[in-house]
Amino acid sequence: MAAEKIETVVAGSYVEMEMENEEISKGPKDMFSKYLWHGGSVYDAWFSCASNQVAQVLLTLPYSFSQLGMASGIIFQLFYGLMGSWTAYLISVLYVEYRTRKEREKVDFRNHVIQWFEVLDGLLGKHWRNIGLFFNCTFLLFGSVIQLIACASNIYYINDKLDKRTWTYIFGACCATTVFIPSFHNYRVWSFLGLAMTTYTAWYLAIASLLHGQVEGVQHAGPAKMVLYFTGATNILYTFGGHAVTVEIMDAMWKPQKFKLVYLVATIYVLTLTLPSASAVYWAFGDTLLDHSNALSLLPRTRFRDTAVVLMLIHQFITFGFACTPLYFVWEKLIGVHETESLMKRALARVVVVIPIWFLAIVFPFFGPINSTVGSLLVSFTVYIIPSLAHMVTFARASARENSVERPPLMLGGWAGMYSVNCFVVVWVLVVGFGLGGWASALNFVHQVKTFGLFTKCYQCPHKP
Numbered sequence: 001m002a003a004e005k006i007e008t009v010v011a012g013s014y015v016e017m018e019m020e021n022e023e024i025s026k027g028p029k030d031m032f033s034k035y036l037w038h039g040g041s042v043y044d045a046w047f048s049c050a051s052n053q054v055a056q057v058l059l060t061l062p063y064s065f066s067q068l069g070m071a072s073g074i075i076f077q078l079f080y081g082l083m084g085s086w087t088a089y090l091i092s093v094l095y096v097e098y099r100t101r102k103e104r105e106k107v108d109f110r111n112h113v114i115q116w117f118e119v120l121d122g123l124l125g126k127h128w129r130n131i132g133l134f135f136n137c138t139f140l141l142f143g144s145v146i147q148l149i150a151c152a153s154n155i156y157y158i159n160d161k162l163d164k165r166t167w168t169y170i171f172g173a174c175c176a177t178t179v180f181i182p183s184f185h186n187y188r189v190w191s192f193l194g195l196a197m198t199t200y201t202a203w204y205l206a207i208a209s210l211l212h213g214q215v216e217g218v219q220h221a222g223p224a225k226m227v228l229y230f231t232g233a234t235n236i237l238y239t240f241g242g243h244a245v246t247v248e249i250m251d252a253m254w255k256p257q258k259f260k261l262v263y264l265v266a267t268i269y270v271l272t273l274t275l276p277s278a279s280a281v282y283w284a285f286g287d288t289l290l291d292h293s294n295a296l297s298l299l300p301r302t303r304f305r306d307t308a309v310v311l312m313l314i315h316q317f318i319t320f321g322f323a324c325t326p327l328y329f330v331w332e333k334l335i336g337v338h339e340t341e342s343l344m345k346r347a348l349a350r351v352v353v354v355i356p357i358w359f360l361a362i363v364f365p366f367f368g369p370i371n372s373t374v375g376s377l378l379v380s381f382t383v384y385i386i387p388s389l390a391h392m393v394t395f396a397r398a399s400a401r402e403n404s405v406e407r408p409p410l411m412l413g414g415w416a417g418m419y420s421v422n423c424f425v426v427v428w429v430l431v432v433g434f435g436l437g438g439w440a441s442a443l444n445f446v447h448q449v450k451t452f453g454l455f456t457k458c459y460q461c462p463h464k465p
Contacts, residue, residue, distance in 0.1 A: 039188030040254040042262060047191035048184065048249045048322070049088075049266035052242040054198045054273055055319040056150035056312070058205075059295045060235060061274055062281035066289035067232030069222040070282060076236045077275060081267045083384065083425060084240030088263035090387045090422070091116070091246050093406040094394060096257055098122045100405050109251075111339045113183060113329050116247045120386075123394045132386055137330060139244050139378040140323050141357060146370055147320040148172055148361035153294050154309045154316070157301070165362060171313075172358035178321035179328065179350035182343060184245070184252035187321070194318040197311035202273035204308045208299050209280040218286040227440045228290070231372045234437035237429075238375030239274070240267060241383035248326050327353050373445045376437035384429040388422040 065073035098119040099109070116136055121129035151174075152167035162170075181187070223229040246263070250256040281295045292298050296312075299305050328350045332338035337349050364370055395401050401415055408418040 039186075039191075040252055042253070042255070042258050044188050044191065045249050045253050045259060045262045046266050047195055048187060048252075049242065049246075049263050050269050051191045051194035051198070051315070052245060052249075052319060052322045053240065053266060054195075054202070054270045056146060056154075056316055057235070057239045058198055058202055058274060058277065059150070059154075059312070060293055061239065061278035062205075062285070062295040063289050063293040064232035064235040065278050065282035066222050066285075066287055067228040068236075070220065070279065072223060072229070073232070073236070073278060073282070074275060076233050077239070077271060077278075080236050080240045081271055083429075084242075085264040085267045086421065087384050087387045087425065088246055089260060090391045091119075092250060092256075092259045092263075094119050094123060094387070094390060095247055095250050096405050097394065099256070113248060113338075114251045115326060115329060116244070117330075119247060120390060124390060128390065128393075132382075132390075133330070135378060135382040135386065136244050137327060139374065139382045140327050142360070142370070142374045142378065143244065143323040144175075144320055144327070144357045145360045145364070146374065147316045147323060148175060148357065149365050149370065151175070151313055151316050152361075152365065154296065154312050157294075157296050158306055158309050164365060168358075168361050168365065171317075172354070172361065175317055175320040175324075176351065176354045176358075178317070178324055179347040179354065180343065181321055181325065182346070183329075184248050184322075184325065187318070190318045190321070194315045197315040199273060201308040201312055201315075202277040204304055205277040205295055205299075206280040208302075208304065209277075209284040212284050212299065214284050215286070215288065218284070218288075220282070220286045222287065227443050230432075230436045230440035231444045234375040234380075234433060234441050235372040236375075237384075237433050237437065238372065238379050240270075241375065241379035244382055245322055245326055248329070324350075324353060324357070370445070372437070372441040376434055376441045380429050380433040380437070384433065385426050388425045392419055392422050 061073075061077075068076065095114070099114065102109070102122065117129045117133040120132040148168055148171055151171035152164040155167050155171070156162075156164050223232075250259045253259060277295075281298070282289060285292075285298050288298060289295070296305060296309060328346075329338060331353050332346060332349060335349060337346055340346060395404060395415070408414050412418055412421065
């Protein structure tokens with residue numbers, strides 16, 4: 001009975017939001033708002049999740065395959081894809097639980113974006129909130145940095161008259177325009193275009209590599225060193241770790257309770273892009289990729305490659321917005337402008353967030369190694385460990401399990417089965433992802449710093465005569 005009452009309250013709130021959405025479509029700008037700007041459907045969430053997962057990492061996965069070897073590369077993609085979908089499901093369960101409790105207290109969320117740290121705060125208290133806030137914000141900060149680095153790395157293969165550091169200056173200014181995008185409701189057309197762009201790029205990498213054929217004397221020695229092996233594994237861990245914006249994507253849905261399978265279906269689609277492209281590029285170029293973390297650098301320049309570069313640049317602008325928008329929300333809440341109706345006031349406040357991201361992209365321009373470092377030290381906790389522990393602690397009491405909104409799947413063995421899977425995720429990621437992966441990624445990152453130095457003008461650029 002308690003569960004039925006809870007669902008009635010939540011359903012009533014969601015119906016109210018759905019009615020507001022219908023009212024939007026009756027306004028003077030209904031065509032633009034409804035079809036291009038103001039999205040909140042299951043399809044919008046799917047496009048957002050899929051588009052956010054497969055960004056610049058698409059270009060570094062062949063590099064990871066050269067570190068792991070073909071067999072391990074494929075197995076880790078499947079394994080971490082499944083594990084990432086599992087923890088996304090946990091986050092959706094905790095979000096619905098938190099929102100349900102707040103709805104019962106008559107809290108109005110219509111002008112407020114719910115975020116992961118607020119879910120942790122409402123369910124488990126301020127200590128969990130602080131831990132979640134630290135890892136989430138740090139991950140999003142460096143996730144945004146990676147997008148700027150990727151922009152500079154890609155555009156260099158079309159126009160090398162400017163060095164990569166100069167291109168970072170330019171694209172930092174371009175990406176700063178994301179301060180004018182209010183929320184994830186407004187990424188409808190961008191999410192669709194972003195996924196279309198990465199789909200083209202993925203299949204271009206696969207087909208172009210197969211047509212190019214294997215380079216003379218190609219070798220596939222991986223895995224050759226433990227350091228490289230676990231560095232590659234953590235890069236794949238990072239690939240399926242787009243959960244830092246999962247709560248914001250759910251909150252933008254008109255019916256968030258339908259999110260359950262969205263991330264899993266998005267992951268399956270992403271695998272149809274990453275597996276063929278990474279396998280084909282590694283087959284063609286082999287160990288040469290160990291010194292080329294961006295797969296585009298090895299393919300000959302054609303109009304198809306230039307098209308892939310341009311499309312990835314646009315997509316990285318979109319992904320920069322995805323990563324930065326939750327940081328914008330946190331900063332807005334901190335200074336008290338989150339619920340203001342003035343978009344200009346919010347945009348001016350958000351500029352403060354872009355500046356440190358811009359600076360860090362210039363300091364650490366290590367395309368590829370930085371993905372692995374972020375994956376091992378930040379994604380491991382943000383995406384895998386904290387959601388699993390939070391779910392176990394939230395439903396540790398019998399009363400919490402009895403009154404929970406979302407019941408565990410029967411095929412999993414009920415609560416006992418769910419706890420078993422969560423324990424496995426925590427132990428595996430703590431030992432393999434954070435422990436071994438952190439050790440390997442840190443060594444590799446330090447090696448890049450010693451080799452190229454900080455503020456390097458052109459990371460892994462060919463020497464010009």
